Amino acid sequence: MTNPTITERGPEDAKTSGPAAEQARREEELIQRVLDSFAQTPDARLQELMNSLVRHLHSFIRDVRLTEGEWDAAIQFLTAVGQITDDRRQEFVLLSDVLGASMQVIGVNNPADGEATESTVFGPFFVEDAPEIRKGEDISGGAAGQPSWVEGTVRNTRGEPIPDARIEVWEADEDGFYDVQYDDQRVAGRAFLRSDADGAYAFWGLTPTPYPIPHDGPVGQLLEATKRSPVRASHLHFMVTAPGCRRLITHIFVEGDPQLDVGDSVFGVKDSLIRRFEEQQSGTPTPDGRDLGDRTWTRTRFDIILADADA
Ligand code: BEZ
Numbered sequence: 001m002t003n004p005t006i007t008e009r010g011p012e013d014a015k016t017s018g019p020a021a022e023q024a025r026r027e028e029e030l031i032q033r034v035l036d037s038f039a040q041t042p043d044a045r046l047q048e049l050m051n052s053l054v055r056h057l058h059s060f061i062r063d064v065r066l067t068e069g070e071w072d073a074a075i076q077f078l079t080a081v082g083q084i085t086d087d088r089r090q091e092f093v094l095l096s097d098v099l100g101a102s103m104q105v106i107g108v109n110n111p112a113d114g115e116a117t118e119s120t121v122f123g124p125f126f127v128e129d130a131p132e133i134r135k136g137e138d139i140s141g142g143a144a145g146q147p148s149w150v151e152g153t154v155r156n157t158r159g160e161p162i163p164d165a166r167i168e169v170w171e172a173d174e175d176g177f178y179d180v181q182y183d184d185q186r187v188a189g190r191a192f193l194r195s196d197a198d199g200a201y202a203f204w205g206l207t208p209t210p211y212p213i214p215h216d217g218p219v220g221q222l223l224e225a226t227k228r229s230p231v232r233a234s235h236l237h238f239m240v241t242a243p244g245c246r247r248l249i250t251h252i253f254v255e256g257d258p259q260l261d262v263g264d265s266v267f268g269v270k271d272s273l274i275r276r277f278e279e280q281q282s283g284t285p286t287p288d289g290r291d292l293g294d295r296t297w298t299r300t301r302f303d304i305i306l307a308d309a310d311a
């Protein structure tokens with residue numbers, strides 16, 4: 001790949017001669033030298049990524065006329081993000097989420113395909129090896145919250161049912177915590193099930209409630225400094241896989257949740273993913289005859305359409 005020459009503008013008042021022009025020339029000459037340093041990269045894609053990163057990074061520094069103190073603070077911030085990251089906590093992913101970068105990567109890699117269900121952010125709380133349930137069983141595992149009957153079908157973009165799709169579901173309890181955020185090894189609010197011969201599925205979960213992303217670390221400090229809320233709109237996570245189909249990672253959101261108007265801290269909301277969770281009074285017969293005593297419950301429908309793997 002031939003190396004691009006830089007075209008960024010220098011300081012705003014740059015003229016063709018004088019101190020400002022000399023300053024711009026020096027800044028641009030540095031960028032060109034950095035670009036040239038990657039000229040022998042054997043992997044063409046890596047070279048493309050590094051060239052673009054260098055151009056955008058230098059453009060940012062020049063655009064805001066970054067001070068040395070600010071650059072130092074940025075490095076301290078990224079150091080703190082690394083230091084708090086471990087097997088259970090991924091602060092870099094959280095940073096990517098609150099900057100909207102996670103959603104942008106998802107959008108770029110999951111192009112629209114007809115009526116295919118839209119994707120959204122994965123989040124850090126998915127766990128491999130969740131228990132399997134059969135159609136109609138309960139994922140809550142004792143997690144606190146209002147019962148919610150969730151049902152739907154899995155189909156492809158031609159409307160054909162997809163039997164035996166693997167449907168992973170996970171959600172926070174009514175206190176806003178996932179099972180993995182407790183120290184007692186509980187498994188609750190998560191399971192997987194398979195669509196039946198007609199592509200249908202159903203399970204009992206919990207009516208989703210809003211909760212904050214972890215905000216006791218550097219990402220939380222960034223949100224605080226910028227007066228942003230850490231709260232996510234109420235949601236229930238899905239990951240759906242089937243042979244020949246593009247893997248779908250998504251959520252459904254709750255119609256009427258006030259947080260939808262305030263904004264979701266990781267920009268995950270898409271209108272097509274908002275569902276009505278219909279409130280049912282206590283005593284209303286349940287779809288599967290389950291006796292909920294005097295508890296209220298909700299029900300919702302989420303028909304899933306998977307894109308073809310090569311779409
Ligand atoms: C979540 O929905 O579980 C989540 C997503 C992004 C950041 C933190 C949590």
Ligand code: FE
Binds near residue numbers: 125235
């Ligand atoms: Fe979540």
